[in-house]
Amino acid sequence: MVKPRLIILSPGFPMDEQDSTCLPALQMFLREPILLTHFDIKVISMHYPFEKAGYFWHNIPVQSLMGKNKKGWHRLPLYIKTWLSLKKHWAKQKDTLFLSIFATEPALIASHFCRWNKLPHFCWIMGQDAKRGNRFIPLLAKGTKFIVMSDFLKTTFESNFKHKVIGQVPSALYLPDLPTYTGEIRGIDFMSAGSLIPLKRFEWVLHTLADLKKENIFASALIVGEGPEKNKLRQLAGLLGINNQVKFTGELPQPMVIEQMMKCKIFLHPSEYEGFGNVLIEALYAGCHVVSVFNPLHTNVEHMHQVKNYTEFYETSKKLLNTQLVHRSYREFNTEKSAKKFIELSQGFDNIRQIFCNSIKT
Numbered sequence: 185m186v187k188p189r190l191i192i193l194s195p196g197f198p199m200d201e202q203d204s205t206c207l208p209a210l211q212m213f214l215r216e217p218i219l220l221t222h223f224d225i226k227v228i229s230m231h232y233p234f235e236k237a238g239y240f241w242h243n244i245p246v247q248s249l250m251g252k253n254k255k256g257w258h259r260l261p262l263y264i265k266t267w268l269s270l271k272k273h274w275a276k277q278k279d280t281l282f283l284s285i286f287a288t289e290p291a292l293i294a295s296h297f298c299r300w301n302k303l304p305h306f307c308w309i310m311g312q313d314a315k316r317g318n319r320f321i322p323l324l325a326k327g328t329k330f331i332v333m334s335d336f337l338k339t340t341f342e343s344n345f346k347h348k349v350i351g352q353v354p355s356a357l358y359l360p361d362l363p364t365y366t367g368e369i370r371g372i373d374f375m376s377a378g379s380l381i382p383l384k385r386f387e388w389v390l391h392t393l394a395d396l397k398k399e400n401i402f403a404s405a406l407i408v409g410e411g412p413e414k415n416k417l418r419q420l421a422g423l424l425g426i427n428n429q430v431k432f433t434g435e436l437p438q439p440m441v442i443e444q445m446m447k448c449k450i451f452l453h454p455s456e457y458e459g460f461g462n463v464l465i466e467a468l469y470a471g472c473h474v475v476s477v478f479n480p481l482h483t484n485v486e487h488m489h490q491v492k493n494y495t496e497f498y499e500t501s502k503k504l505l506n507t508q509l510v511h512r513s514y515r516e517f518n519t520e521k522s523a524k525k526f527i528e529l530s531q532g533f534d535n536i537r538q539i540f541c542n543s544i545k546t
Contacts, residue, residue, distance in 0.1 A: 188530075189277050190223035191270065193294045194285035196232035197246055200239075204438035206232070209310065209333070209462045210285060213526075214244060215358040216519035222527050223281075226273045230266055230289060247273075263293055270297045281306065281530050287313040288320050291328065299325035306331055306530065308353065311459030314341040321345050331529060333460035334480035351529045354480070355460040356522040357469055357515075363443050365471060365513040373403040373505060375448040375472070377441055377463050378455065380411030387420060388454035392498050394424035396505070402429065403505060405452075406444060410435040438466075445470030449511075450504050453477070454497060464488075471511035475500050485514060 192214075198206040214225065225244050231251040238247050247269060251262040270293070274280050282298050284291035284307045291307040298305035307324070309332045322345075330349050332338045338349045376389050389405055396403050407417070407430060414432065421430050436444070441463075445451060451467035453476040458464075460480045467474050468487055475497060479490040489504070491497045 186277075186279070187222065187224045188279040188281060189274075190225045190281050190283060190530075191273050192225065192227045192283045192285065193266070193270065193290040194227065194229050195288065195290060197227055197229035197248065198241060199233035199236055201242060202437070205435060207285070208438055209355040209460070212356060212358040212361070212462075212519050213353075213522060215242060215361060216523040218520055219523040219526070220244075222523075228266065228269050228273065230262060259289075263289075266290075266293045267297055270294065274301070274303070280304075283308060286310055287318060287324070287330070292320050292323055295325040295328045299327050304530075305329065309333070309337055309341055309349075309459070310355075311337075312457065314344065314459065315457075316344040318344075321347070329529075331526075336478060336480055337459050351525065353522050353526045353529070354517070355462045355465065356517050356519040357462075357465055358519045359469075359515060361439075362469065363439050363446070365469070366446060367471065367511065367513075368446060370447055370449045370511065371404075372406050372444070372448040374405040374450050374452050374501070375408070375445060375467075376405070376452045376454075377408035377445075378453075380407075380409050380413040380417060382413060383455060383457055384411075384413075385454040385456055386413065386417055388494055388497055389452050390417065390420050390424055390426060390430065391494070392452070392501050393426045393429050395498055396502060397426060397429070399502075401502070401505065405430045406433060406448065407431070408433045408436055408441055408444065442466055442470050445472055448472055449509060450475060450501060452497075452501060454494075465514070465517040468514040468517070471513050473504050473509055473511075475504065481517070483516070487512070487514065 196206055227244060227246040229248045231253050233248045234250055234252050236248050249265050282294050282305045284294045287307050287309050295305050306329045309330060314337045330347055331351050331353050332349050333355050376386060378384050393403055393405055421427050445467050451472040451474045458478040464474055473487045475489045479488055489500050491500050
């Protein structure tokens with residue numbers, strides 16, 4: 185029996201199996217055996233890797249079109265190349281499903297390709313593409329089926345655009361690839377991880393250390409990640425007089441990030457916007473208590489502490505630091521559940537053309 189084909193179009197993709205920082209949520213999803221058993225998967229990456237045209241990633245064929253994020257009219261040849269690549273990988277196989285990663289360029293091209301050929305197209309909204317300023321959404325062809333990672337993204341997307349979400353496929357962890365939970369002694373008080381950009385508000389972590397110091401509480405913190413705000417954050421740490429309490433590690437491979445989380449008591453996540461935040465479920469897997477402005481989870485988790493503003497962020501962090509915490513590993517957020525949900529949403533290939541035709545008429 186021929187498996188249904190799943191063609192994934194993404195702006196980027198890991199250049200090899202050691203590249204754990206490129207779209208970790210997508211990487212974890214594609215490592216799930218249930219998904220690999222159900223679909224014949226092919227990946228097309230529009231921009232990254234920059235210098236690797238065709239290769240295999242964990243036995244999945246990947247084609248990079250090496251667009252290199254060029255601007256303006258330089259995009260047009262890339263769009264044509266992407267259309268032709270979609271046609272090549274489809275090869276008119278009857279049961280073929282297309283999945284765009286982000287409601288941006290990939291969704292723009294794939295949606296029109298699928299409408300032209302009367303093929304099913306899903307778009308996985310993962311983060312800032314749900315915001316009102318996304319100029320690509322009005323340009324997508326009718327018939328696109330939108331899926332999201334969290335309740336927050338569903339609410340944000342549906343309030344900003346005249347489209348409905350058909351279901352949720354949450355971000356998840358592929359547990360066999362993760363370091364084994366050890367329950368070791370936790371010598372780091374706080375940890376944060378992510379891109380060092382203004383949106384993530386890492387200055388809250390530094391101000392928390394400084395405000396605790398005013399109360400004669402000398403806490404330690406580890407900040408993992410790279411970005412344009414790094415020097416500014418280092419300077420702020422110096423101005424606040426907490427240089428000896430905070431360590432900036434730079435970017436680390438995902439397994440090393442989780443190993444550091446296992447040495448940490450409390451994970452701080454002050455980001456002002458988060459589609460899901462894979463780092464949150466990584467921290468919960470590692471046994472951390474988590475203080476976050478966003479809670480993308482569908483269930484109540486004892487280790488998850490949601491706050492609304494900096495005052496609550498600081499007070500909750502201080503309270504947890506002064507508490508004898510119990511740490512346990514949360515393994516519920518796994519790729520098996522997400523893969524089963526995606527397969528459920530994608531069922532019905534026998535009737536998919538009729539479904540598509542009905543959707544573009546409405």
